[in-house]
Amino acid sequence: MVEQVRKLLEKRLGSTAELENLRRSILRKREPSRTCISVCGGTGCRASGAEAVVDALIDEIERRELQINVELKETGCHGFCERGPVVVIRPKRIFYQRVKPEDIPEIISETVLNGNIIERLLYVDPVTNEKIVYEPDVPFYKRQTRTIFGANGEIDPTDIEDYIAVGGYSSLNKALFQMSPEQIIEEVKRSGLRGRGGGGFPTGRKWQSCRDAEGDIKYVICNADEGDPGAYQDRSLLEGNPHSVLEGMIIGAYAIGSHNGYIYVRNEYPLAVRHARIAIEQAMDYGLLGGDILGSGFDFTVTINKGGGAFVCGESSALMASLEGKIGEPRAKYIHMSEKGLWDSPSLLNNVKTWANVPLIINKGAEWYSQIGTVGSKGTMIFSLVGKINNTGLVEVPMGITLRQMIYDIGGGIPNGKKFKAVQTGGPSGGCIPEQYLDTPVDFDELTKLGSMMGSGGMIVMDEDTCMVDVARYFIEFLKGESCGKCIPCREGLTRMSEVLSNITQGKGKREDLDILEDLAGILSGGALCALGTSAANPVLSTLGYFRDEYIAHIDEKKCPAGVCRELIQYSIDPEKCEGCLRCLRACPTGAISGEKRKVHTLNQGMCIKCGACYDVCKFDAVIKQ
Amino acid sequence: MPRYWINGERWVEVEDAEGVNVVHLTVDDKEIAVSGGQTILEAVARMPGIGNIPALCYHPAVKPYGACRICTVEVSEDRGSKFKFVAACLYSVKEGLVVKTNTERVRKLRKGIIELLLARCPNVKRIQELAEEYGVEKPRFVLGDQDCILCGLCVRACQEIIGKSAISLVNRGIYREVAAPFYAYKLSEDCIGCGDCAFVCPTGAIEMGPDGKPVLPKVKIPYAEIEAMTKKEAVATS
């Protein structure tokens, strides 16, 4: 026991000098030329089998007794999720993608021991057909500006020393000992940082109003309740580099005079919760969190709270209600949360990505930061580029890059030769942007002008096979299920909108329905209590604005041009192409297909439930969908 | 001699108003002075002849909730150049505030909310009265047959006035309802049978039963797709 306490006290850093000494000694112990195999351990790659790859690596390294020369590091998300499991071999940064456990012996014997490249594991540029060997040359990464997310590939999130090795906590040191709270807030203000959670509110101004607010007890909160479907940057940041978020929070707490912080993580992110917990424990051990941080006399502790499965708890007042043990019901924000928030005390709530930007701003300064981005939107933004896109993953780019560059240069365009139709940004509060605006720079105000918004950074690409009416219906259904039910415009309005949209997608729509949708949109945006409600109509309004013809087709012709809405499509078997292989017959759940081997099959429309199973299994393109 | 309302209790001449926080604002183009620390709805309610703001989920005996939204008015914080919608029952009066309680936009919003309410509760007298006042005829939606508008007054009364919290709002979204723990329609010992919930209910959805305890609103004919609520009846125990 005494021994344990002594060990703990030894780790504790009581001053700037001790922190820098530790950093130097960590770097000294690390051989930069030593081989380090870094495997992406983000939830996405885990779902693709990264854990089996790690196990295989551990086994092989042990088998060959290479533990001294070869280091294995399971890092956070590298961002190129389409190509997972991703393995990067340092120091050269050889980039292997779609690695399987069976590949490991070869990787060790060929690449690690003999320096040979295994061609089949390399990324092939689809345009030039060139095989890319090194990570920085991969076009997906090359065109990004990974100031915040780049560190994910270098550090093991469960080891604070990795974070310290790449310069971690030097910003905190600077903030505590070289700057006053007012100077810190000034720096954040001058950087032009705007909230990355959806609102885009100027962060410095929020910090100032919280500092100025009356009250001795103030709270700092990290909103990690990333609910926008299709967005997972916050999760990957919290999983992969939790210390960057912590460091930002401590700096923020010092700036406004708070001693208690919370990280509110979505229930559906167990790995993020685990890594954040480990990070907090380690930071406390090292005296970087808790009492007398780095010997500065400043105290700050952080607690982790899990959400309960409610999208509405991403809204700041609902989040704080949930922290108080109540249901996640938002309240009117005529008085801001920065004046009266958690327990009626001033509360500073910021998104994960916003907090992660803070150490960078303090370290490099507001001048440096404000040179990136546009006039109204400074810095970089991390987007989740998903949907009908070749290079699905997490992308960090400077504000001002165009949608076209994101989708085609970085994203690699639309797969299977399909045509781009729209890109949906901002989650359920945002809208769909069609092709003619692809050259719009990505920026808070530009996206809002187009009827969408930046939101939390979700960017969902849609192609010709996506039905925009179905997309609108999907978002309204989502919001209807997530509405807290307190106010009439949201609860009743969304239900009725969903009824109308379902009718349209089932071929029962009328022209008046479009007026009803617009009226309901007006009630929602004018009358709803919280931002979930007031922005709920955006997907509908933007699709009505840019894709009205699809709505008209559903209503007037009872047809779904994209071939998605079930009641409006019909499957049939082309007798010229059918080979009589019985595959569709077996796949059909209702027995609507009949036929014999090697004879043309027939589909009974009356029994068909439009599930699409036959369309999927047919290898001869004999099933027609119209 | 200007007079000021003090906390809705009495008129006071200006010399006596020392130490009272007085706020000047404009409501429907009339300049008034009221004591600070109240909401627009409270301030206007005590000044007859100024504005008529309907409200359903508001009751002076409990804290305002902001659920029905028909008390929405337009306010301008910059002396009239930009207006925005706020709920009058929640927004505190401020010096120099400009309030408009009955513009085209406000009436249109109220009309929309009432249409939604009428579609939910077509047989409730109070809603029918509001519908007539705002020109809502037949809702363009499938009709429900509920009595409860989920204003939460019963729950708040039981919590704030009586201090018992015998009932609460359960579930979320369209499945929200007023219920006792575990849907016990026959209420537990927490309920003291005071009848406050039935008293504050604006629609008469709660009535006192023969056993002296309130009968909570049950969902009658659900609209479009909330048949899941009727399945809860099977879970309800007594």
Place this chain on the structure above:
Amino acid sequence: MALALDFPKVKAIVESYTEKVDSLIDSYADKKEELISLLQDVQAEFNYLPRDVLIKISQKLDIPLSQVFSVATFFRAFSLKPRGRHLVTVCLGTACHVRAGQRLVDKVERDYRIKPGETTEDMKFTLETVNCLGCCALGPVAVVDGKYESQMNPDKLDRVLRGCK
């Protein structure tokens, strides 16, 4: 039958259950604002929120039972009814939806006759949907018993489910 007569055994089971419940609740003794965390612990322990546990929480932590019940019914993470042995969670986030994730839900609905939130009669499967697990590159995604299955289609899901006991 044999169990009903084995009083010591029954008593031991009841006592261990009571002990577990008490120790869980006592660990939140002064922290009634952490109600949601406590309920999550209960959900993790018993696979649902038993009624008697909720009543005990209300008594021990001095929270009105109606508030405990409101919180238990508000959040999707909680289930008031016992869940099946195997939890099947289908992601219906936008990216998975655009890649036809709904068909996985439809398949389970057809084959096992349960809608999202419901459990099969034999208590084998519980079907849930979730809005975005954050594996959008690999959609459509389903999680079966905590294991993430990527690039699913109705056939693959069928095979996975048949493999569950």
